[in-house]
Amino acid sequence: MLWKSLRGGVHPTDYKSLSNTTPIQRFPMMERLYVSLQQHLGAPATPVVNVGDRVLKGQVLADAQGLISAPVHAPTSGRIASLAEHRAPHPSGLPVLVITLEADGRDQWILRDPIANPFSLPPESICERIGTAGIVGLGGATFPAAVKLNLSLQKGIDTLILNGGECEPYLSCDDRLMRESAKTILRGAQLICHAVQAKHAILGIEDNKPEALAIMTEAANGTGISVKAVPSGYPMGSEKQLIQQLTGIEIPAHSRAADSGILVHNVATAYAVAMAIDQGQPLISRIVTLSGGAVTHPGNWEVPLGTLASEFLNHASGFDMKPARLLMGGPMMGIELPDLHVPIIKGSSAILALTEPEISHQQSSPCVRCSRCVRACPMGLMPLEMAANIRSGDLKRANTLGLSDCVGCGACSYICPSSIPLTHLFNYAKGELILQKKAQQKLEATKILAQRREARMERQARDREALMAARRAAAAKKAAETTDSDPITQEASA
Ligand code: SF4
Ligand code: SF4
Numbered sequence: 228m229l230w231k232s233l234r235g236g237v238h239p240t241d242y243k244s245l246s247n248t249t250p251i252q253r254f255p256m257m258e259r260l261y262v263s264l265q266q267h268l269g270a271p272a273t274p275v276v277n278v279g280d281r282v283l284k285g286q287v288l289a290d291a292q293g294l295i296s297a298p299v300h301a302p303t304s305g306r307i308a309s310l311a312e313h314r315a316p317h318p319s320g321l322p323v324l325v326i327t328l329e330a331d332g333r334d335q336w337i338l339r340d341p342i343a344n345p346f347s348l349p350p351e352s353i354c355e356r357i358g359t360a361g362i363v364g365l366g367g368a369t370f371p372a373a374v375k376l377n378l379s380l381q382k383g384i385d386t387l388i389l390n391g392g393e394c395e396p397y398l399s400c401d402d403r404l405m406r407e408s409a410k411t412i413l414r415g416a417q418l419i420c421h422a423v424q425a426k427h428a429i430l431g432i433e434d435n436k437p438e439a440l441a442i443m444t445e446a447a448n449g450t451g452i453s454v455k456a457v458p459s460g461y462p463m464g465s466e467k468q469l470i471q472q473l474t475g476i477e478i479p480a481h482s483r484a485a486d487s488g489i490l491v492h493n494v495a496t497a498y499a500v501a502m503a504i505d506q507g508q509p510l511i512s513r514i515v516t517l518s519g520g521a522v523t524h525p526g527n528w529e530v531p532l533g534t535l536a537s538e539f540l541n542h543a544s545g546f547d548m549k550p551a552r553l554l555m556g557g558p559m560m561g562i563e564l565p566d567l568h569v570p571i572i573k574g575s576s577a578i579l580a581l582t583e584p585e586i587s588h589q590q591s592s593p594c595v596r597c598s599r600c601v602r603a604c605p606m607g608l609m610p611l612e613m614a615a616n617i618r619s620g621d622l623k624r625a626n627t628l629g630l631s632d633c634v635g636c637g638a639c640s641y642i643c644p645s646s647i648p649l650t651h652l653f654n655y656a657k658g659e660l661i662l663q664k665k666a667q668q669k670l671e672a673t674k675i676l677a678q679r680r681e682a683r684m685e686r687q688a689r690d691r692e693a694l695m696a697a698r699r700a701a702a703a704k705k706a707a708e709t710t711d712s713d714p715i716t717q718e719a720s721a
Pocket of ligand 2: 603604606608610633634635636637638639640649653
């Protein structure tokens with residue numbers, strides 16, 4: 228199998244069966260929703276409502292700003308109670324602006340506008356609708372989908388790859404969605420193909436999801452979309468690994484999938500696209516896995532965005548025991564939560580409450596140079612060397628060793644016998660390099676401004692001097708003319 232030739236990867240216990248055996252349930256609307264303006268990569272959305280406004284379900288609450296951004300919509304009808312900072316589910320832990328919406332209990336929709344025959348429209352119109360629906364990559368990247376589609380359309384895409392890998396342990400939201408909404412996902416895939424004019428579409432599903440594989444294969448019959456099993460392993464769901472597995476194409480370092488004519492979207496994103504085009508429904512809810520040893524009733528729920536994670540956990544399940552670690556997302560790439568007072572956002576694939584035996588508390592010890600991290604890295608990097616350079620403060624050297632190609636998958640940290648928090652080091656270093664780059668850009672911008680100011684002042688001084696000289700010359704000329712035309716002066720001269 229191709230997997231044998233695939234670089235790196237690890238095989239953590241998947242814990243999928245904790246949550247994947249029951250159907251998706253609809254989570255009830257809470258009285259207050261906390262709709263974050265930063266639910267995507269890029270610039271936060273700009274509020275277009277005021278405190279006290281009444282809004283309808285699906286109404287735009289905040290609009291996209293700048294080139295990379297996405298709007299957010301009201302998950303239900305109600306009244307805007309506040310616009311204030313709130314703790315965000317983000318590694319920085321910094322607060323973000325959040326619109327608090329008091330639900331009125333009517334759940335009244337705004338007038339929806341489905342597109343009757345989308346395949347008769349130009350691709351740009353589909354991209355535009357996907358953008359106004361606030362759809363982002365729901366596999367965890369949260370990159371605004373319309374921006375990615377527009378860039379792909381410009382590049383020229385041959386193949387759409389639908390990512391049904393879901394390789395993170397515990398997560399089963401995509402698995403359940405594929406089992407229960409196969410046709411909607413495939414419809415979304417066809418719409419995405421139209422939006423980027425892709426000729427082929429392949430859906431990749433890990434072979435540890437036999438039910439989803441069987442259902443999607445049957446549903447795809449006659450659609451032109453091929454469904455392929457890929458061997459389970461971590462990080463099979465990451466873009467470059469899945470592309471290599473399904474097409475044999477290896478995306479070079481520093482290159483994007485689109486450069487090779489390939490676009491990858493998650494199955495949940497395809498589902499959201501179909502709902503936006505066919506139902507006129509913006510992204511106002513998502514499927515969230517609730518799991519972990521501390522959770523009484525693990526499973527999957529469709530949760531309105533803005534629901535507090537604490538309310539979700541308490542109403543959907545409750546705890547069997549005090550959790551030792553709370554996570555939003557999976558254990559490999561998820562965000563550790565200090566508590567559950569954060570809202571569910573577009574990227575919240577899971578809320579995990581793990582027990583002591585499920586997490587490693589080992590103290591980190593010195594590197595024993597076993598090179599397991601090198602073998603595990605799917606990007607062919609040297610994690611131990613990068614970490615050593617970061618620790619000694621040489622971020623530039625770490626970068627030349629390939630830090631920017633690190634996808635933050637966590638495979639190296641998982642396998643390291645010395646429990647060295649390699650991925651944390653890499654995330655820290657990447658953040659530092661971004662800050663350094665921004666500081667450098669700011670410095671250069673200030674330097675350019677100062678040079679321009681100096682040049683302007685010199686020019687103004689020159690202009691002033693020229694003006695004065697011109698005035699002096701004009702005055703002298705006038706004086707001379709006055710002397711020439713004065714008869715008394717002329718007589719005196721005579
Ligand atoms: S796996 Fe850990 S101990 Fe082994 S070489 Fe890598 S960093 Fe060092
Ligand atoms: S986190 Fe980065 S360095 Fe570590 S295995 Fe993944 S890609 Fe490689």
